[in-house]
Amino acid sequence: xxxxxxxxxxxxxxxxxxxxxxxxxxxxxxxxxxxxxxxxxxxxxxxxxxxxxxxxxxxxxxxxxxxxxxxxxxxxxxxxxxxxxxxxxxxxxxxxxxxxxxxxxxxxxxxxxxxxxxxxxxxxxxxxxxxxxxxxxxxxxxxxxxxxxxxxxxxxxxxxxxxxxxxxxxxxxxxxxxxxxxxxxxxxxxxxxxxxxxxxxxxxxxxxxxxxxxxxxxxxxxxxxxxxxxxxxxxxxxxxxxxxxxxxxxxxxxxxxxxxxxxxxxxxxxxxxxxxxxxxxxxxxxxxxxxxxxxxxxxxxxxxxxxxxxxxxxxxxxxxxxxxxxxxxxxxxxxxxxxxxxxxxxxxxxxxxxxxxxxxxxxxxxxxxxxx
Amino acid sequence: xxxxxxxxxxxxxxxxxxxxxxxxxxxxxxxxxxxxxxxxxxxxxxxxxxxxxxxxxxxxxxxxxxxxxxxxxxxxxxxxxxxxxxxxxxxxxxxxxxxxxxxxxxxxxxxxxxxxxxxxxxxxxxxxxxxxxxxxxxxxxxxxxxxxxxxxxxxxxxxxxxxxxxxxxxxxxxxxxxxxxxxxxxxxxxxxxxxxxxxxxxxxxxxxxxxxxxxxxxxxxxxxxxxxxxxxxxxxxxxxxxxxxxxxxxxxxxxxxxxxxxxxxxxxxxxxxxxxxxxxxxxxxxxxxxxxxxxxxxxxxxxxxxxxxxxxxxxxxxxxxxxxxxxxxxxxxxxxxxxxxxxxxxxxxxxxxxxxxxxxxxxxxxxxxxxxxxx
Numbered sequence: 001x002x003x004x005x006x007x008x009x010x011x012x013x014x015x016x017x018x019x020x021x022x023x024x025x026x027x028x029x030x031x032x033x034x035x036x037x038x039x040x041x042x043x044x045x046x047x048x049x050x051x052x053x054x055x056x057x058x059x060x061x062x063x064x065x066x067x068x069x070x071x072x073x074x075x076x077x078x079x080x081x082x083x084x085x086x087x088x089x090x091x092x093x094x095x096x097x098x099x100x101x102x103x104x105x106x107x108x109x110x111x112x113x114x115x116x117x118x119x120x121x122x123x124x125x126x127x128x129x130x131x132x133x134x135x136x137x138x139x140x141x142x143x144x145x146x147x148x149x150x151x152x153x154x155x156x157x158x159x160x161x162x163x164x165x166x167x168x169x170x171x172x173x174x175x176x177x178x179x180x181x182x183x184x185x186x187x188x189x190x191x192x193x194x195x196x197x198x199x200x201x202x203x204x205x206x207x208x209x210x211x212x213x214x215x216x217x218x219x220x221x222x223x224x225x226x227x228x229x230x231x232x233x234x235x236x237x238x239x240x241x242x243x244x245x246x247x248x249x250x251x252x253x254x255x256x257x258x259x260x261x262x263x264x265x266x267x268x269x270x271x272x273x274x275x276x277x278x279x280x281x282x283x284x285x286x287x288x289x290x291x292x293x294x295x296x297x298x299x300x301x302x303x304x305x306x307x308x309x310x311x312x313x314x315x316x317x318x319x320x321x322x323x324x325x326x327x328x329x330x331x332x333x334x335x336x337x338x339x340x341x342x343x344x345x346x347x348x349x350x351x352x353x354x355x356x357x358x359x360x361x362x363x364x365x366x367x368x369x370x371x372x
Numbered sequence: 373x374x375x376x377x378x379x380x381x382x383x384x385x386x387x388x389x390x391x392x393x394x395x396x397x398x399x400x401x402x403x404x405x406x407x408x409x410x411x412x413x414x415x416x417x418x419x420x421x422x423x424x425x426x427x428x429x430x431x432x433x434x435x436x437x438x439x440x441x442x443x444x445x446x447x448x449x450x451x452x453x454x455x456x457x458x459x460x461x462x463x464x465x466x467x468x469x470x471x472x473x474x475x476x477x478x479x480x481x482x483x484x485x486x487x488x489x490x491x492x493x494x495x496x497x498x499x500x501x502x503x504x505x506x507x508x509x510x511x512x513x514x515x516x517x518x519x520x521x522x523x524x525x526x527x528x529x530x531x532x533x534x535x536x537x538x539x540x541x542x543x544x545x546x547x548x549x550x551x552x553x554x555x556x557x558x559x560x561x562x563x564x565x566x567x568x569x570x571x572x573x574x575x576x577x578x579x580x581x582x583x584x585x586x587x588x589x590x591x592x593x594x595x596x597x598x599x600x601x602x603x604x605x606x607x608x609x610x611x612x613x614x615x616x617x618x619x620x621x622x623x624x625x626x627x628x629x630x631x632x633x634x635x636x637x638x639x640x641x642x643x644x645x646x647x648x649x650x651x652x653x654x655x656x657x658x659x660x661x662x663x664x665x666x667x668x669x670x671x672x673x674x675x676x677x678x679x680x681x682x683x684x685x686x687x688x689x690x691x692x693x694x695x696x697x698x699x700x701x702x703x704x705x706x707x708x709x710x711x712x713x714x715x716x717x718x719x720x721x722x723x724x725x726x727x728x729x730x731x732x733x734x735x736x737x738x739x740x741x742x743x744x745x746x747x
Contacts, residue, residue, distance in 0.1 A: 105573040107583075113576060142507035158523075158540070163577040169544035173578040175523070179534035206625075208472075212528040213538040239629050243636030246508070246611060260571075264629060267604040271611035295608055 036065040037324045040091045040098035045074050046298025047308040048101025054310035054359045055099065055317045061363040064321060069095065075116050076104050085116060089123055098290045099320055101313075104298040114161035121154055124290070126283040127181065128188045129154045129262060131294035133269040136278055136311075138342025139349060143272050149254045150269055151192065152262025153185040154283060159259045177213045177258065182220035188284070189256035190228045200232040201225070204241050204257035204265065217258055242268060270295040277309025277348045278341075280316035291320040306354040309346040311337065314362065337362055402433045403689065406458045409436065410468030412663025413673035418468050420675040421682050428701075430686065430694045435462065439470070439481055451484055459489065464689060465656035466682055469663040486519060491648040491656060492546065493553045494519045494627065497684070498634040501643055503707030508637040513617040515634055516557065517627020518550040519648065524624045542578040542623065547585035553649060554621035555593040565597035566590070569606050569622035569630065582623055606630065610637070635660070645680035647688065657685040676702065 043049040052070075059066055071088045072079055080103075092098055105115035114122075133148040135141070162174040186203070193201050203221040207214040218235055225233035236244070238261045244251060245268055255265060270279040279294030293312040302308045318334045340361040345351025409418040422434055437455040444450040459465050472480040485491065493516055500511040527539040551568075558566050568586040572579035583600060590598035603626050609616055610630075614637055620630060635644040641661040648656045659677035667673055679702055686695035 107572050107576070107580070115573070118574075159574055161574075163575065165577060169581075171542045171578045171581050173540040173542070173575050175538040175540060177536045177538070209524050209526075210528060210538050212530060212536045216534075216536045239632035242607075242629055242633040243640065246633060246636040247506070247640065260625075263571075263604050264607050267608040268611055268633070271608045275612060276608055295604070297605065297608075 036067050037097070038067050038069060038095045039320070039324075040088065040095050040100075041068040041070045042073055042088060042098065042100040042103065043070065044101030044298065045076055045104040046102060046300040047302050048298065050303070050306070050308055050355060051101060051293075051310050051313040052099075054355060055313055057359050058314055058362050058366065059317070061366045066321070066324070068099075073103060073116060073120075076106050080116050085119065085123075088120065092124060092288060092290075096288055097320060097324060098288070099313075099317060100290055100292050102292070102296045102298045104300070113163055118159060118161060121283065124288050125155065125285040126288065126290055127153060127155045128185055128284045129266075129281060130192065130284065131266050131269070131279060131281040133273055133279055133294070135273050136341050139274055139278075139345075141272060141274055143249050146249055146269075146273055148249065148252055148269055149192070149196070149198065150262065150265055151185065151189045151254065151256045152266065153181060153256075153258050154262070155259075156181050157259030175210075175213055177216050179216055179220055182217045182258075183224055186221040186224035186256060189254060190224055190231055193231050193254045194228065198231070198254050200234065200253040202241075202252055202255050203233070203235040204238050204255055204261050205235060206238050206261075208237060214258070221256065238264070241265065245269065245272065267295045275309075275348045276312065277346065278311045278315075280312050280319055282316065282319060289320075289323055291316040306356055307347045308355050309348050310355055310358055311341060311346075340365065401431050403431060403464075404433045404435055404458075404462040405685070406455070406462050406465040407434045407436050408439055408455070408465060408467040408470075410663065411471040412469055412665045412668045414468030414470070414663060416669070416671065416673050417659070417675040417678045418466075421466070421678050424679065424698060424701075425682070428694055428698050430691065430698075439485065441481060441484060449484060451481075451488055456488060459654060459656075463653050463655065464685060465654070466678070466685055467656055467658040468678060469659060469661055471663045471665075485656065486648070489650040489654045489656065490520070490652070491650040491654070492518065492520050493550055493649040494631070495557065495647045495649065495684075496631045496634065496644060496660075498631075498638050498644060500638050501706055502703060504639050504643065506637065506639050508614055511614045511634070511637050513614065513634060514557070514561075514563065514619045515627060515631040516550065516554045516619060516621045517631055518546060518621075518623050519627075520624075521546050522624030524628075540575075540578060540625075542581050544581060544585060547582045547623075548589060550621060551586045551589040554619060555589055555596055558596045558619045559593060563596070563619045565599060565618045566593075567599045567601050567606075567617065567620050569601055569603050569620050569626050571603050571626075573602065579623070586621065603630075607633070610634070641677065642674050643676045643680070645677060645684045647681065647684050655685070655688055657681040657688075676706070 041052060043052040056068065069091050071084065071091065073084050073088055074080060103115070103117040103120070105117060129152040131150045131152070133146055133150065135144050135146045156176050156178060158173070158175045160174055160176045162176070163171060165171050189201050192198075203218060205214040205218050207218045221235070222233070225231070242264070245265070249269070249272060257265065266281070267276070270276055273279065276293065276295035276297050276299070281292055281294035283290040283292065293316060299308055314337055315334070318337065340358060344353045344358050344361045346353050346355065346358055407418055407422070409415040425432060435458050437452075437458050439451045439455050441449045442452055470481040472482070495514060495516050497514045498511055500506070500509055521541045521543060523538070523540045525539060525541040527541065528536060530536050554566050557563070568583055570579040570583050572583050586598070586600070606617070606620070610633060614634070622630065632641075635641050638644065644660060646658055646660045648658065650656070659681055661677055664673060679698070683695045683699045683702070686692070686698070
């Protein structure tokens with residue numbers, strides 16, 4: 001019996017060694033029987049659906065083993081409800097990874113203070129938003145060769161949705177800062193810096209005015225900084241930070257900050273390298289990862305006109321592949337993208353190509369890539 | 373002349389915000405202005421401005437006052453009564469940088485001044501300076517920031533250990549007042565549009581109230597175009613194409629950040645003028661940079677910010693001719709690389725200290741003075 005099974009096993013081993021795909025499947029985490037990954041997709045509003053179509057086309061051309069579970073959650077299109085939100089959450093809890101567009105928050109106060117996007121973030125506890133601002137190869141702006149990482153605390157701060165009208169005409173909005181969450185985001189920032197080999201972390205605050213609130217944030221950052229002696233720690237006031245970013249952005253490396261300042265600096269930095277169409281971003285919690293664009297705007301004025309730049313969403317999707325299966329697939333997607341950026345320019349980068357043109361160029365590059 | 377006096381009386385009676393570029397009529401030729409030199413490089417740059425004004429023969433009489441916080445009756449911190457008196461009489465002030473001592477027990481002087489005179493609007497015109505190159509050219513916008521409430525209300529408390537709450541206050545009256553000021557400013561300075569900057573999608577009640585008031589006031593100023601934009605969209609577009617913006621009006625925190633961002637576009641705080649408008653017609657113009665104690669007394673400071681603020685003050689007072697003369701002289705001096713390069717090299721970059729012992733400011737003033745003789 002032993003000899004028989006041994007004899008049977010040997011040819012199997014020989015066969016498995018020659019098939020590179022199965023070898024890779026054994027190495028990749030999390031091992032699935034059919035080795036496709038399921039990812040939750042929430043297209044959102046504005047140009048979100050168009051960008052998601054671009055992602056799906058590129059993935060198909062690249063033979064990427066990802067299956068999308070789509071949910072159309074939208075506040076402005078009246079497609080939002082508690083059940084829908086719970087469906088999305090359930091899917092997320094299964095798949096752990098999601099890709100989403102911007103779920104637009106309507107300005108009309110209909111009695112609900114927290115938008116769906118904020119509630120999604122809170123329920124999944126996506127506390128860290130990371131935006132890696134990289135100058136695009138082949139596209140020059142006023143500041144070239146930028147390489148910044150912006151880490152923003154996403155669940156508290158000014159976006160606590162705690163507002164009330166004490167007396168007619170007097171409105172109070174509460175900004176909450178807690179030591180626990182400040183420490184958590186600071187630790188995340190330093191861990192990220194350590195993992196990616198970054199040398200400096202700068203905390204952005206306004207503690208000279210908001211002495212208790214931002215003071216607590218700053219104190220937490222300083223405490224965590226002591227645990228990472230190899231990484232340089234500095235702090236800077238938000239208004240000075242904005243001024244320095246437009247005058248000399250190269251002095252910054254990793255920036256960590258509370259919610260509202262993060263929103264401002266994300267957008268500022270995105271503008272420095274070419275706008276909202278070129279910067280990818282991701283949100284992390286202890287268990288989940290959500291991939292989206294860096295500067296979150298629905299860009300509703302571009303809907304249906306085929307002019308939106310899909311670079312940001314495609315780069316984000318490539319980052320997602322890196323998390324799912326660190327193999328050559330994301331590399332080829334990235335390379336194809338980079339080549340296209342310098343040749344096929346959409347309107348926001350000064351060219352006249354359409355979204356469709358860009359996607360077709362990426363797909364063409366992917367189809368002609370060398371097969372290993 | 374009589375018409376202006378009547379108009380100012382009527383507006384005082386009605387309590388309306390006065391039009392800012394109404395020429396002020398005075399029985400004597402000279403007008404009094406309270407000057408607060410400040411700390412650090414303050415005294416040097418203030419005397420530079422005074423000398424330049426003398427050379428340009430501006431009909432202004434300066435009253436120098438000091439503002440160091442003193443404890444008034446009842447234990448409340450206040451500015452010295454002489455300073456308050458002088459300002460109430462003259463209504464116009466020019467202020468140098470004031471240092472904010474840490475742990476001195478009293479709030480910052482800027483805050484005290486703001487509270488004393490109810491300086492509700494901070495106006496910062498940001499115009500690209502020809503001769504001072506930055507990556508951004510053709511910037512020409514004005515940021516108007518509500519200065520009394522919002523996120524800087526100073527109301528904070530520790531709820532439990534490790535949880536802190538800061539309160540952002542938005543009131544109807546303050547929002548309406550700043551919106552009215554912004555539209556009047558736009559109208560009086562021939563500006564085409566006013567943009568309200570907000571985050572009403574997130575802070576629905578507070579910024580929603582601010583936005584509603586702006587919309588209401590816009591109804592009365594149909595000649596000025598009114599638009600609304602999210603704060604993050606403004607930041608995104610501002611660094612890509614600042615020419616898209618004209619007058620921006622916003623609550624306190626956003627105003628603080630955006631006005632510094634715009635200052636960065638044109639070259640930093642060393643060249644940006646700023647004015648604070650208060651109720652009862654008080655206006656204080658100031659330079660917003662720091663006190664720079666490391667170069668104080670060394671004759672190295674750059675007086676441009678204070679000078680341009682003084683020019684803004686002249687325009688506010690209606691002395692447009694003098695304002696234009698001084699402004700032109702200032703820009704010509706900046707274009708003159710000899711003086712400018714050393715000044716900007718030090719103050720802007722703080723990397724290469726001036727090694728030659730050239731009296732920089734006097735040279736600067738000298739060139740300004742020579743311009744006036746040409747007229």
